[in-house]
Amino acid sequence: MARLTFVLLVSSFHFFNSTTESNFFDFETNDTNHDSGLLYSSIRLTQNFQAHAMPYPIIVTTSRVNESVQDATVSPFGVIPLSNTQFEISPYTFGSFDPSLAAHIPTEYAGASLNAGTPVNTTSCLSGFDNAGFMIASSASLFNAVETLGGTDEADLVSDLDTIVSDIAGIQGTANSSVSLVANWPNSFLGWQPETLSNYSFESAANTILEITDGGEDGQNVPLYPLLVKQRAVDFILATDASADTDYLYVSSL
Numbered sequence: 001m002a003r004l005t006f007v008l009l010v011s012s013f014h015f016f017n018s019t020t021e022s023n024f025f026d027f028e029t030n031d032t033n034h035d036s037g038l039l040y041s042s043i044r045l046t047q048n049f050q051a052h053a054m055p056y057p058i059i060v061t062t063s064r065v066n067e068s069v070q071d072a073t074v075s076p077f078g079v080i081p082l083s084n085t086q087f088e089i090s091p092y093t094f095g096s097f098d099p100s101l102a103a104h105i106p107t108e109y110a111g112a113s114l115n116a117g118t119p120v121n122t123t124s125c126l127s128g129f130d131n132a133g134f135m136i137a138s139s140a141s142l143f144n145a146v147e148t149l150g151g152t153d154e155a156d157l158v159s160d161l162d163t164i165v166s167d168i169a170g171i172q173g174t175a176n177s178s179v180s181l182v183a184n185w186p187n188s189f190l191g192w193q194p195e196t197l198s199n200y201s202f203e204s205a206a207n208t209i210l211e212i213t214d215g216g217e218d219g220q221n222v223p224l225y226p227l228l229v230k231q232r233a234v235d236f237i238l239a240t241d242a243s244a245d246t247d248y249l250y251v252s253s254l
Protein backbone atom coordinates (compact mmCIF):
# COMPACT_ATOMS: atom_id res chain seq x y z
CA MET A 1 0.00 0.00 0.00
CA ALA A 2 3.02 2.31 0.32
CA ARG A 3 3.19 3.15 -3.41
CA LEU A 4 -0.46 4.20 -3.28
CA THR A 5 -0.10 6.44 -0.25
CA PHE A 6 0.70 9.75 -1.96
CA VAL A 7 -1.84 9.39 -4.74
CA LEU A 8 -4.78 8.57 -2.47
CA LEU A 9 -4.04 10.34 0.78
CA VAL A 10 -3.74 13.71 -0.96
CA SER A 11 -7.48 13.40 -1.66
CA SER A 12 -8.39 12.18 1.84
CA PHE A 13 -5.93 14.07 3.99
CA HIS A 14 -8.12 16.98 5.04
CA PHE A 15 -11.38 15.32 6.04
CA PHE A 16 -10.42 14.34 9.56
CA ASN A 17 -9.51 15.96 12.85
CA SER A 18 -6.05 17.43 13.48
CA THR A 19 -6.04 19.35 10.19
CA THR A 20 -5.61 23.10 10.61
CA GLU A 21 -4.79 26.05 8.37
CA SER A 22 -1.14 25.82 9.36
CA ASN A 23 -0.70 22.11 8.52
CA PHE A 24 -3.08 21.89 5.55
CA PHE A 25 -0.26 21.06 3.12
CA ASP A 26 1.67 18.73 5.40
CA PHE A 27 1.10 15.84 2.99
CA GLU A 28 4.28 17.11 1.33
CA THR A 29 6.31 16.37 4.45
CA ASN A 30 3.95 14.06 6.39
CA ASP A 31 4.86 15.87 9.60
CA THR A 32 1.32 15.59 10.99
CA ASN A 33 -0.70 12.38 11.29
CA HIS A 34 -4.10 13.99 10.51
CA ASP A 35 -5.85 11.15 12.35
CA SER A 36 -4.07 8.72 10.06
CA GLY A 37 -4.93 5.85 12.42
CA LEU A 38 -8.68 6.45 12.21
CA LEU A 39 -10.64 3.33 11.20
CA TYR A 40 -13.83 3.53 9.16
CA SER A 41 -15.45 0.78 11.21
CA SER A 42 -14.97 2.91 14.33
CA ILE A 43 -17.76 5.25 13.15
CA ARG A 44 -20.27 2.87 14.67
CA LEU A 45 -18.71 3.36 18.09
CA THR A 46 -19.42 7.10 18.19
CA GLN A 47 -22.26 8.52 20.28
CA ASN A 48 -23.96 10.30 17.38
CA PHE A 49 -23.99 7.18 15.24
CA GLN A 50 -25.40 5.03 18.04
CA ALA A 51 -28.02 7.67 18.81
CA HIS A 52 -29.04 7.85 15.10
CA ALA A 53 -28.18 11.55 15.18
CA MET A 54 -26.07 11.53 12.02
CA PRO A 55 -26.47 10.28 8.44
CA TYR A 56 -25.57 6.67 7.74
CA PRO A 57 -22.33 6.94 5.72
CA ILE A 58 -21.96 4.75 2.64
CA ILE A 59 -18.91 4.99 0.37
CA VAL A 60 -19.59 3.80 -3.18
CA THR A 61 -16.88 2.46 -5.48
CA THR A 62 -16.55 0.31 -8.55
CA SER A 63 -13.74 -1.97 -9.67
CA ARG A 64 -11.78 -3.04 -12.69
CA VAL A 65 -10.55 -6.51 -13.56
CA ASN A 66 -7.17 -5.24 -14.74
CA GLU A 67 -5.63 -2.49 -16.85
CA SER A 68 -5.87 -4.28 -20.20
CA VAL A 69 -9.59 -5.01 -19.78
CA GLN A 70 -10.18 -1.38 -18.82
CA ASP A 71 -8.32 -0.12 -21.89
CA ALA A 72 -10.33 -2.44 -24.13
CA THR A 73 -13.71 -1.27 -22.81
CA VAL A 74 -13.31 2.51 -22.58
CA SER A 75 -16.36 4.29 -23.99
CA PRO A 76 -17.89 7.79 -24.05
CA PHE A 77 -19.96 6.80 -21.01
CA GLY A 78 -17.24 5.57 -18.70
CA VAL A 79 -13.90 3.83 -18.45
CA ILE A 80 -15.17 0.92 -16.35
CA PRO A 81 -17.93 -1.36 -17.73
CA LEU A 82 -21.31 -0.71 -16.12
CA SER A 83 -21.58 -4.47 -15.59
CA ASN A 84 -18.61 -4.44 -13.18
CA THR A 85 -19.47 -4.99 -9.54
CA GLN A 86 -20.34 -1.85 -7.61
CA PHE A 87 -19.00 -1.98 -4.07
CA GLU A 88 -20.08 -0.13 -0.98
CA ILE A 89 -18.25 0.51 2.27
CA SER A 90 -20.25 1.13 5.43
CA PRO A 91 -19.23 1.19 9.09
CA TYR A 92 -20.38 -2.44 9.22
CA THR A 93 -19.57 -4.15 5.93
CA PHE A 94 -17.64 -4.00 2.66
CA GLY A 95 -19.08 -5.77 -0.38
CA SER A 96 -21.89 -5.55 -2.88
CA PHE A 97 -25.55 -6.36 -3.32
CA ASP A 98 -24.93 -6.75 -7.07
CA PRO A 99 -25.91 -10.27 -8.22
CA SER A 100 -22.39 -10.62 -9.63
CA LEU A 101 -21.09 -10.77 -6.03
CA ALA A 102 -23.96 -10.72 -3.50
CA ALA A 103 -21.54 -10.91 -0.58
CA HIS A 104 -20.05 -8.73 2.16
CA ILE A 105 -17.26 -8.95 4.69
CA PRO A 106 -17.20 -7.06 8.02
CA THR A 107 -15.46 -3.75 7.40
CA GLU A 108 -12.95 -4.30 10.20
CA TYR A 109 -11.79 -7.49 8.44
CA ALA A 110 -11.64 -5.97 4.93
CA GLY A 111 -8.54 -7.27 3.19
CA ALA A 112 -8.56 -10.55 5.11
CA SER A 113 -7.29 -13.49 3.06
CA LEU A 114 -10.25 -15.66 2.07
CA ASN A 115 -10.72 -18.21 -0.68
CA ALA A 116 -14.32 -18.91 -1.72
CA GLY A 117 -15.41 -17.37 1.57
CA THR A 118 -13.16 -19.56 3.74
CA PRO A 119 -10.25 -18.07 5.72
CA VAL A 120 -6.88 -19.08 4.30
CA ASN A 121 -5.35 -18.77 7.78
CA THR A 122 -7.64 -20.33 10.39
CA THR A 123 -5.60 -19.16 13.39
CA SER A 124 -5.36 -15.42 12.73
CA CYS A 125 -7.01 -12.72 10.65
CA LEU A 126 -6.18 -9.30 9.25
CA SER A 127 -7.67 -6.20 10.87
CA GLY A 128 -6.98 -2.49 10.60
CA PHE A 129 -7.00 -2.35 6.80
CA ASP A 130 -10.08 -0.11 6.94
CA ASN A 131 -8.03 3.06 7.41
CA ALA A 132 -10.62 5.81 7.02
CA GLY A 133 -8.39 7.89 4.74
CA PHE A 134 -7.78 4.91 2.47
CA MET A 135 -11.49 4.00 2.44
CA ILE A 136 -12.77 7.39 1.32
CA ALA A 137 -9.87 7.92 -1.06
CA SER A 138 -10.64 4.58 -2.73
CA SER A 139 -13.88 6.15 -3.93
CA ALA A 140 -11.87 9.01 -5.46
CA SER A 141 -9.33 6.77 -7.15
CA LEU A 142 -9.75 8.08 -10.69
CA PHE A 143 -6.19 8.60 -11.89
CA ASN A 144 -6.51 5.39 -13.91
CA ALA A 145 -9.32 7.09 -15.86
CA VAL A 146 -6.99 9.98 -16.68
CA GLU A 147 -4.49 7.56 -18.14
CA THR A 148 -7.14 5.69 -20.14
CA LEU A 149 -8.46 8.94 -21.61
CA GLY A 150 -5.02 9.41 -23.16
CA GLY A 151 -6.27 7.27 -26.05
CA THR A 152 -9.02 9.70 -27.11
CA ASP A 153 -8.89 12.18 -29.98
CA GLU A 154 -9.25 15.35 -27.92
CA ALA A 155 -5.64 16.50 -28.37
CA ASP A 156 -5.66 19.52 -26.06
CA LEU A 157 -7.28 17.64 -23.18
CA VAL A 158 -5.06 14.62 -23.71
CA SER A 159 -1.92 16.74 -23.62
CA ASP A 160 -2.87 18.21 -20.25
CA LEU A 161 -3.95 14.87 -18.81
CA ASP A 162 -0.83 13.12 -20.04
CA THR A 163 1.22 15.70 -18.18
CA ILE A 164 -0.71 14.95 -14.99
CA VAL A 165 -0.23 11.21 -15.41
CA SER A 166 3.48 11.69 -16.12
CA ASP A 167 3.85 13.73 -12.93
CA ILE A 168 2.03 11.09 -10.90
CA ALA A 169 4.17 8.33 -12.38
CA GLY A 170 7.28 10.36 -11.57
CA ILE A 171 6.19 10.72 -7.96
CA GLN A 172 5.81 6.96 -7.67
CA GLY A 173 8.84 6.11 -9.75
CA THR A 174 6.82 3.65 -11.82
CA ALA A 175 6.46 5.21 -15.25
CA ASN A 176 4.27 3.46 -17.83
CA SER A 177 2.35 1.60 -15.16
CA SER A 178 -1.10 2.36 -13.78
CA VAL A 179 -1.27 -0.42 -11.22
CA SER A 180 -0.74 2.16 -8.49
CA LEU A 181 -3.36 4.47 -9.98
CA VAL A 182 -6.16 2.39 -8.48
CA ALA A 183 -6.81 1.47 -4.86
CA ASN A 184 -5.28 -1.98 -4.41
CA TRP A 185 -7.20 -4.13 -1.92
CA PRO A 186 -6.31 -7.70 -0.96
CA ASN A 187 -9.21 -9.56 -2.57
CA SER A 188 -11.29 -11.09 0.21
CA PHE A 189 -13.66 -12.37 -2.49
CA LEU A 190 -11.03 -14.49 -4.24
CA GLY A 191 -12.63 -17.60 -5.72
CA TRP A 192 -16.12 -16.42 -4.83
CA GLN A 193 -19.11 -17.59 -6.85
CA PRO A 194 -22.39 -15.85 -5.96
CA GLU A 195 -25.20 -18.10 -4.78
CA THR A 196 -27.85 -16.85 -7.21
CA LEU A 197 -30.38 -18.55 -9.44
CA SER A 198 -28.99 -16.88 -12.56
CA ASN A 199 -25.64 -17.43 -14.23
CA TYR A 200 -23.79 -14.55 -12.62
CA SER A 201 -20.09 -14.61 -11.86
CA PHE A 202 -17.77 -12.24 -10.04
CA GLU A 203 -15.46 -10.71 -12.65
CA SER A 204 -12.52 -10.36 -10.25
CA ALA A 205 -12.84 -13.76 -8.58
CA ALA A 206 -9.46 -14.88 -9.97
CA ASN A 207 -7.54 -11.78 -8.85
CA THR A 208 -5.55 -11.78 -5.62
CA ILE A 209 -5.70 -7.97 -5.71
CA LEU A 210 -9.06 -6.22 -5.98
CA GLU A 211 -8.57 -3.02 -7.99
CA ILE A 212 -11.02 -0.44 -6.62
CA THR A 213 -11.72 2.77 -8.54
CA ASP A 214 -13.84 5.90 -8.39
CA GLY A 215 -17.56 5.09 -8.08
CA GLY A 216 -18.43 7.21 -11.10
CA GLU A 217 -16.07 5.60 -13.61
CA ASP A 218 -18.83 3.40 -15.03
CA GLY A 219 -20.78 6.51 -16.06
CA GLN A 220 -22.74 6.90 -12.82
CA ASN A 221 -21.52 10.16 -11.33
CA VAL A 222 -23.93 9.60 -8.45
CA PRO A 223 -24.24 5.82 -8.02
CA LEU A 224 -27.69 5.20 -6.56
CA TYR A 225 -28.02 1.44 -6.86
CA PRO A 226 -26.99 0.62 -3.25
CA LEU A 227 -29.81 2.86 -2.02
CA LEU A 228 -32.34 1.01 -4.18
CA VAL A 229 -31.85 -2.31 -2.40
CA LYS A 230 -35.39 -3.24 -1.39
CA GLN A 231 -34.51 -4.31 2.15
CA ARG A 232 -33.30 -0.77 2.92
CA ALA A 233 -36.82 0.59 2.42
CA VAL A 234 -35.56 4.02 1.34
CA ASP A 235 -38.47 6.42 0.79
CA PHE A 236 -36.73 9.40 -0.77
CA ILE A 237 -33.41 10.10 -2.50
CA LEU A 238 -32.00 13.57 -3.22
CA ALA A 239 -28.84 13.37 -5.34
CA THR A 240 -26.63 16.32 -6.27
CA ASP A 241 -23.88 16.12 -8.86
CA ALA A 242 -21.24 18.85 -9.15
CA SER A 243 -20.06 17.95 -12.64
CA ALA A 244 -21.37 21.22 -14.16
CA ASP A 245 -22.32 19.32 -17.31
CA THR A 246 -25.68 21.01 -17.88
CA ASP A 247 -26.23 23.68 -20.55
CA TYR A 248 -25.68 26.50 -18.06
CA LEU A 249 -23.04 24.66 -15.96
CA TYR A 250 -25.42 24.32 -13.02
CA VAL A 251 -25.07 21.54 -10.52
CA SER A 252 -27.45 18.81 -11.67
CA SER A 253 -29.93 17.16 -9.30
CA LEU A 254 -32.51 14.42 -9.44
